[in-house]
Amino acid sequence: MKIGNDDLRARTFKWLFGRNSEFWPTNMKTGMWAWVGHRLTGIILVVYVFMHLSFLTQASLSHEKFNSLMQVTAQPAFVFMDFMLVCAVIYHAMNGFRVVLFDMGVGIRKQKLVFWIMMAIAAVLVAVGFWLLFDAGLFNGEWF
Amino acid sequence: MSEHRIATSKVAGTWAWFFQRLSAVLLVILLAAHIIAAHYWHVGEEISVDTVNERLKNVAFIAIDYSMLAMVLLHGLNGTRTVLFDFDMFIKRRKAVDKGLWILGIATMIWGIVILWPFISG
Numbered sequence: 001m002k003i004g005n006d007d008l009r010a011r012t013f014k015w016l017f018g019r020n021s022e023f024w025p026t027n028m029k030t031g032m033w034a035w036v037g038h039r040l041t042g043i044i045l046v047v048y049v050f051m052h053l054s055f056l057t058q059a060s061l062s063h064e065k066f067n068s069l070m071q072v073t074a075q076p077a078f079v080f081m082d083f084m085l086v087c088a089v090i091y092h093a094m095n096g097f098r099v100v101l102f103d104m105g106v107g108i109r110k111q112k113l114v115f116w117i118m119m120a121i122a123a124v125l126v127a128v129g130f131w132l133l134f135d136a137g138l139f140n141g142e143w144f
Numbered sequence: 145m146s147e148h149r150i151a152t153s154k155v156a157g158t159w160a161w162f163f164q165r166l167s168a169v170l171l172v173i174l175l176a177a178h179i180i181a182a183h184y185w186h187v188g189e190e191i192s193v194d195t196v197n198e199r200l201k202n203v204a205f206i207a208i209d210y211s212m213l214a215m216v217l218l219h220g221l222n223g224t225r226t227v228l229f230d231f232d233m234f235i236k237r238r239k240a241v242d243k244g245l246w247i248l249g250i251a252t253m254i255w256g257i258v259i260l261w262p263f264i265s266g
């Protein structure tokens with residue numbers, strides 16, 4: 001039987017977001033959350049790389065523009081966004097390490113435990129990163 | 145969207161799979177160096193054209209920055225390819241997707257090299 005495009009679209013939508021979809025929050029287990037998070041952070045990082053290059057382009061085009069742009073990004077809200085980016089990298093890297101371990105045949109049977117061990121390490125790294133920024137006064141006491 | 149998802153290595157190729165792992169391991173080292181050196185070493189210091197200039201006088205920084213960009217592009221776009229190939233729409237056009245990503249990657253690499261050049265040459 002041939003299915004029309006609209007039909008396919010509706011089915012795809014249900015497959016992705018429906019109550020029975022494997023992506024419905026209550027249907028997701030640890031491994032699935034880990035994968036969704038990995039994919040999301042991966043995509044965010046790719047987008048960021050292009051933003052990063054754009055900012056640097058401003059610098060090579062006009063020094064005044066770059067310097068004032070850097071002053072804007074030194075505001076606490078932007079530092080916080082930078083910090084969120086560091087969190088994304090740390091999550092992606094720690095879970096990526098977990099995936100590589102599994103591919104080498106290490107720890108698959110204990111994948112949940114491995115996930116939480118990695119997240120514990122990630123939490124320590126995030127805390128250290130936060131402390132360094134906080135200690136340098138980059139949040140300016142505005143938020144914290 | 146594919147109704148039945150298959151292992152990434154089968155769709156995207158074993159080399160793509162292997163390379164994703166290799167670049168991941170290299171990225172951990174490079175990214176750590178880049179983030180610490182560029183953001184945490186002199187944390188709190190103002191960033192301006194002058195400070196970037198100063199930093200890029202050091203060959204080590206240039207090496208780190210350029211190899212980082214190459215790795216990030218290879219890893220990031222290879223990863224994007226995996227994501228795209230989860231959709232029928234793109235897997236039907238594998239050749240075009242591959243070509244597009246290579247062009248994007250190479251163009252971005254050139255872009256990256258060019259924009260750091262004024263800093264390096266002074």
Ligand code: HEM
Pocket residue numbers: 038039041042043045046049089092093094095096097099100152164165168169171172175216217219220221222223224226227
């Ligand atoms: C810090 C070092 C990093 C490590 C250890 C790492 C590790 C990994 C690994 C192992 C995979 C394969 C996952 C799988 O096949 O299930 C992967 C996928 C991916 N990575 Fe990274 N990565 C790192 C940094 C980055 C960066 C900087 C970017 C962005 C430019 C990025 C973007 C992606 C994307 C888009 C995918 C595909 C996601 C998917 O297939 O669901 N990664 N990463």
